[in-house]
Amino acid sequence: MSTLTITDLHVTVETENGPLEILRGVDMVINSGETHAVMGPNGSGKSTLAYTIAGHPKYTVTKGSIDFDGQDVLAMSVDERARSGLFLAMQYPVEIPGVAVSNFLRTAKTAIDGQAPPIRTWVKDVKQSMSEMRMDPSFGERSVNEGFSGGEKKRHEIVQLDLLKPKMAVLDETDSGLDVDALRVVSEGVNRVKEETGLGVLLITHYTRILRYIKPDFVHVFVNGRIAEEGGPALADRLEAEGYDRFTETADA
Amino acid sequence: MTQKTSAEHSPAAFYNADALPPVQTRRERLSAFSTDDLNPVSSRSAEWRFSPLDRIENLTSGERDGSDVPAAYDITGAASVAHVPMSDPLIGRCGRPEEVASALAWHDTKNALIITASAQDASEVWITRDALGLSARAGHTVIDVAPFAKTTIVFDNRGDAMLSENVEIHVGESAQVVVVSLQQWNHGAVHLASHFCRIAANASLTHAVITLGGGVTRINPTAHLAENAGSATLLGLYTADAGSHIESQVFVNHDAPNTVSRVSYKGALRGAGARTVWIGDVLIGREATGTDSYEQNRNLILAEGARADSVPNLEIETGDIVGAGHASATGRFDGEQLFYLRSRGITEHEARQLVVRGFLNEVLAMVPVPRVQAIVHDALDEALEEVSA
Ligand SMILES: Nc1ncnc2c1ncn2[C@@H]1O[C@H](COP(=O)(O)OP(=O)(O)OP(=O)(O)O)[C@@H](O)[C@H]1O
Ligand SMILES: [Mg+2]
Numbered sequence: 001m002s003t004l005t006i007t008d009l010h011v012t013v014e015t016e017n018g019p020l021e022i023l024r025g026v027d028m029v030i031n032s033g034e035t036h037a038v039m040g041p042n043g044s045g046k047s048t049l050a051y052t053i054a055g056h057p058k059y060t061v062t063k064g065s066i067d068f069d070g071q072d073v074l075a076m077s078v079d080e081r082a083r084s085g086l087f088l089a090m091q092y093p094v095e096i097p098g099v100a101v102s103n104f105l106r107t108a109k110t111a112i113d114g115q116a117p118p119i120r121t122w123v124k125d126v127k128q129s130m131s132e133m134r135m136d137p138s139f140g141e142r143s144v145n146e147g148f149s150g151g152e153k154k155r156h157e158i159v160q161l162d163l164l165k166p167k168m169a170v171l172d173e174t175d176s177g178l179d180v181d182a183l184r185v186v187s188e189g190v191n192r193v194k195e196e197t198g199l200g201v202l203l204i205t206h207y208t209r210i211l212r213y214i215k216p217d218f219v220h221v222f223v224n225g226r227i228a229e230e231g232g233p234a235l236a237d238r239l240e241a242e243g244y245d246r247f248t249e250t251a252d253a
Numbered sequence: 254m255t256q257k258t259s260a261e262h263s264p265a266a267f268y269n270a271d272a273l274p275p276v277q278t279r280r281e282r283l284s285a286f287s288t289d290d291l292n293p294v295s296s297r298s299a300e301w302r303f304s305p306l307d308r309i310e311n312l313t314s315g316e317r318d319g320s321d322v323p324a325a326y327d328i329t330g331a332a333s334v335a336h337v338p339m340s341d342p343l344i345g346r347c348g349r350p351e352e353v354a355s356a357l358a359w360h361d362t363k364n365a366l367i368i369t370a371s372a373q374d375a376s377e378v379w380i381t382r383d384a385l386g387l388s389a390r391a392g393h394t395v396i397d398v399a400p401f402a403k404t405t406i407v408f409d410n411r412g413d414a415m416l417s418e419n420v421e422i423h424v425g426e427s428a429q430v431v432v433v434s435l436q437q438w439n440h441g442a443v444h445l446a447s448h449f450c451r452i453a454a455n456a457s458l459t460h461a462v463i464t465l466g467g468g469v470t471r472i473n474p475t476a477h478l479a480e481n482a483g484s485a486t487l488l489g490l491y492t493a494d495a496g497s498h499i500e501s502q503v504f505v506n507h508d509a510p511n512t513v514s515r516v517s518y519k520g521a522l523r524g525a526g527a528r529t530v531w532i533g534d535v536l537i538g539r540e541a542t543g544t545d546s547y548e549q550n551r552n553l554i555l556a557e558g559a560r561a562d563s564v565p566n567l568e569i570e571t572g573d574i575v576g577a578g579h580a581s582a583t584g585r586f587d588g589e590q591l592f593y594l595r596s597r598g599i600t601e602h603e604a605r606q607l608v609v610r611g612f613l614n615e616v617l618a619m620v621p622v623p624r625v626q627a628i629v630h631d632a633l634d635e636a637l638e639e640v641s642a
Contacts, residue, residue: 054596057588082598094593098611098618107607108597143611144593160597 010063024225040222054088085167089157102140150177175210187213319361322392330376347421348449361391370404392418400425438467448474452483461488473502478512495524507541516548522559545575
């Protein structure tokens with residue numbers, strides 16, 4: 001049983017005109033096995049939250065804390081966070097020319113586990129994971145994310161989720177850019193990992209469609225760097241019907 | 254400072270800096286056998302303006318030993334080696350010196366090494382040069398490839414050297430040729446070379462210069478696409494240490510219809526004060542309709558005070574071409590790439606190594622000689638162990 005606790009999180013980014021506050025006091029508690037959906041308008045700070053959990057150097061935490069099973073996440077380096085069991089499926093996965101996917105996956109697995117995976121089972125696991133995500137085995141020879149279509153990049157993120165077996169995963173708009181079949185395949189992949197490992201999920205999305213496959217326990221509405229409202233799955237349907245006007249108006253006031 | 258010029262899209266990791274003065278047009282470059290007819294060796298002449306002139310004095314003035322360059326030959330298939338006097342008609346078919354060091358080497362060399370590849374059978378010639386010593390030498394090699402022959406020639410350069418040489422690569426019609434010059438010289442070594450390649454109809458040449466060690470290495474290949482539908486792939490891969498100067502003046506001369514060229518040079522500057530220079534001239538002449546040409550140079554700066562000069566230059570004399578593009582980029586590590594790898598648990602140190610290797614692998618993968626790939630892989634393992642910047 002793991003718990004990720006985010007308390008009064010304030011985050012700034014550096015701009016030409018000095019630091020700009022993006023997150024303005026975020027609180028959230030995610031336990032193993034739970035799925036938390038985060039929805040909210042463009043620019044409200046959802047990716048900022050995701051990147052801050054993962055430790056992207058662009059973001060500065062000015063106040064608050066992130067605790068993962070008693071460890072101070074903010075004191076850990078990016079790779080330490082990953083090795084402690086945190087995972088971020090990125091909204092825009094990065095291309096790394098010349099580094100083959102198979103080499104990358106093996107290197108990451110070795111780093112996370114602290115030892116190289118047994119070669120036989122590993123090759124089999126990779127093959128199976130890729131085929132479940134409908135990725136042709138030839139992707140293993142290609143450079144990481146280079147020339148991948150938008151949907152292929154997202155499926156590659158979930159292959160990594162499946163193989164690296166983290167305790168907590170942040171999925172930042174993993175559903176954007178997926179065709180209907182891929183959406184189902186990816187959702188099934190996430191659900192399978194959840195079942196196998198009791199993964200906790202923070203799922204950032206704009207659409208309720210994915211929430212029909214990956215059932216959220218909680219829905220958080222993100223507006224202007226804060227959680228404006230929280231509720232159960234029904235809240236997502238209401239957002240889809242009504243939009244965010246109700247929240248943005250109060251936020252601006 | 255870093256710089257980028259590009260006729261196409263290139264990664265955001267690379268950025269712009271101070272532009273360089275235009276180079277003299279390649280058409281007008283002098284060529285001659287007498288040093289009197291060439292530009293003086295000076296920081297003001299286009300041929301030499303980036304070179305460390307004080308470190309190459311022994312090869313640009315005075316006398317050199319013109320006896321046979323010591324080498325061991327490992328030959329498989331239908332190829333042979335011999336030495337012939339410089340008066341032999343096989344010599345001088347592929348080009349003429351364009352600068353003083355080349356003209357002096359031509360003059361000083363007593364006998365040329367002739368490597369002959371016939372069409373009977375595919376061949377490979379592995380030339381190990383590891384006992385040159387530090388006294389100034391001059392040499393001349395002719396690689397004579399018969400029509401329809403398939404051959405691979407590798408210069409495996411190690412140890413000390415103070416060498417100035419000319420290499421003529423005469424590629425017969427429909428031949429398929431791979432030439433690799435692999436430098437793992439000692440720190441003090443100085444190596445100046447001009448490679449003159451003449452590519453006949455329907456022939457293809459893959460030429461690779463791989464420099465992983467040495468003091469001053471200046472290897473300048475010219476590919477003359479002289480007949481219809483010839484193609485040339487010119488590759489470069491280098492890692493520059495503290496104190497090393499690696500220079501590549503590449504010239505592709507599209508001189509016949511339907512010719513294809515690809516130039517791809519990539520380097521990692523991993524030592525403080527390391528210096529690299531790449532000048533990529535492409536000339537598409539009036540006769541060269543249907544030309545398809547692309548050149549790129551990319552440098553990764555891994556150490557403080559390292560400097561990469563990168564100057565692409567395209568001259569087009571006919572409008573009727575398939576394509577002509579160039580890209581040149583010099584930059585530091587891409588923070589987003591490192592973040593992505595580290596977010597998967599990979600340590601910063603290992604992430605950096607992966608990125609550098611990946612960067613260089615793109616060129617190495619195009620060198621179609623497994624034994625060369627294996628040597629370079631091992632050498633990079635060692636060389637990149639201490640990459641940190
Ligand atoms: N360097 C910067 N300068 C100014 N503003 C910035 C900078 N970096 C980020 N921002 C702003 O921070 C805000 C939050 O961005 P973030 O990517 O977290 O939004 P998001 O909720 O993920 O949006 P989307 O739904 O479009 O993905 C945006 O308004 C963005 O413009
Ligand atoms: Mg976002």
